[in-house]
Amino acid sequence: MSDARGAEFCPRCGDPVPERDEPLPGEPRDRDRVLCDACYFEDFDLVDAPERVEIQVCSGCGAVRRGNRWVDVGARDYTDVAVEEVSEALGVHLSAEDVRWGVEPEQVDETTIRMHCTFAGVVRGVPVEESAVVPVKISRGTCDRCGRIAGGSYAATVQVRGVDRVPDTAEEREAVEIAESLVAGREADGDRDAFVTEIVDQPEGTDIKLSTNKLGKTVATRITERLGGSYSEAPTLVTEDGDGNEVYRVTFAVRLPKFRPGDVVDPDDGDGPVLVRSVRGNLKGVRLRTGERYEASFEEGETPDAEPVGEAGDAAETTVVTVEDENAVQVLDPETFEAVTVPNPEFYDGDDTVRALRTDDGLFVLPTDDEE
Template sequence: MSRSGEFCPRCGDAIEADLDARPARPGAEGVRDPDSVLCDGCYFEEFDLVEAPDRIDVRVCSQCGAVHRGNRWVDVGAQDYTDIAVEEVSEALGVHLDATDVSWEVAPEQVDENNIRMHCQFSGVVRGTLVSEEVVVPVKIARQTCERCGRIAGGSYAAIVQIRAEERTPTEEEQERAQETAEAFVAEREATGDRNAFVTEVTEVDEGLDMKISTNQLGQGIAKRIVEQQGGTFEDYETLVTEDGDGNEVYRVTFAVRLPRYRPGEVIDPEDGDGPVLVRSVRGNLKGTRLATGEDYEASFEDGDAPDARRLGTREDGQRTTVVTVEDENAVQVLDPETYEAKTIPRPDYFDPDADEVPVLKSRAGLHVLPDDGGETGDA
């Protein structure tokens, strides 16, 4: 290699390199990095291929497993934090700008539950020379409580969703379905990264179910979805609870969901002269099937969502009984399931003339054939 005519300012040796080919200071065009005037021996004497922190602390929530990054908590869904430690170390390491063809690998060593030792091996080409370096970075897993879990533990909430029913108490099934709806709605919001979405508390009361929800927007969305799925209506009521630091009024909102008067599967008598109705749907106005004829029934506009009617029983109250004979297209004779007397009752369209047994409901409105299980369609 030819001599450059320059001498190393540190050791005085002649520099056997082309100074013009050595790196310039980044961001300063035409200005050479001061270290570039050193000979290779002096340059590599203090050269560090990798710059690494003495230690990295990874803050994780001991309750939900979220990791604190920057100025916020992030849900990562990790079972352990080795991968998180690898990411944190990789982002914290710096490679010298003069190095080219850099390759590296990180090997974690689990010391204990909260400590990981990261062995980082780097190699690269500097001034035409292959150099390598290994650094060890300790990673400390600091277990804390994130803001979200802290709010849940503290019972924080902004809205209440109440589950009630018109002229009755919601069934256990309806309450469970409402809670499942709320939890599914919250999970959808969490999946979008909304860490303010959570159900603080669910309480059974004599009238139904109360759910404390983190935000008013979330409470409204839950109430709306429950009504979409189970029918009924909801109203909201604001209550002033405090003022924030800027003097703005802070309200807590109660979303009162009122489920329909009747449930799918109930048998009611609108007392309009056409006989009992097996309720199929209560979303919107009530819809059902006439047990005497099998014809469709739908509550009229004057009745509102549902008519005033007597409750006669439910689909589950039906009993199977023997078909004695089919008299004609309008009547069938069956055995009374209690007295075992042969009785002639209306023959609805859904009655199977080849059936030996049929489900029937005995009530104060008389004895009526019920649809088989496949013939009833309730609310989804």
């Protein structure tokens, strides 16, 4: 209301109201601008705080439920999560300027955190302060992902096997590490559908059960890239989803090569045994008799027609007696300690000691480095 001179008075108490700037075109008009400061601040709340905030945490993986989603927060102490949830739930009056605020948590017990919230700002040119206490209740539950894992849910099985052999412990361990590393990478990217359901040790190898067929294919591909070999796919219809779509489980049968890096094999071509260096794509190695490189043909691939005659791990360190010539070197036999003459391969660098391996073709010096 206003008098004949245009002066405005508070409609609630009748006191004069200071003249205020009119809002710009398009800006909302504050209906309380006609009130004096005393009446305005009687009903004014600087902050709108909830009476209570509840946080549901998965007891399995620690994820936090936000709306209809579970979110990985990577926290062991949920105080920071509580601070964030309360901060998002607080609302500050639009009329406030130069707002400053803080939240101080108080741990009441394992499931309750009391948040002491303080706010300060300027409204109508008047400094205003306000405080609120918001209790935060932390409850435990089970997220969809952990529920699926606990229920044994899986879509793919990667079977790690060997050709004419059982994979060794190191190969099985590396296959599992590949699967777990891929899952960890996808989890870090926010993919909660990626997980290892179960790892089963079988007499013939290891079975890795995974959450999705896509993940299973990726794991099988990565294992064969790293360890050699190949894999095949065998889908099995298990059910239909709610929309009538067929749901398949896929078995990825990984077959690791017959030979492994470190094996010593005889291709039976008259040139002597080969120390296997790699079985990726096709078998590659080094001739123990000459030190020359060996590579199986494309047709032979990673499993040429060869017989295993030893393993580099069985080699024993022995002493070099003398270098006879460019083709022969004399060493002590690790078993009889007699001086014997063995081939002098290109990789022998003149050391006083060497590793020697006995095969059906005799004693051979091995390279000092068996890496590819």
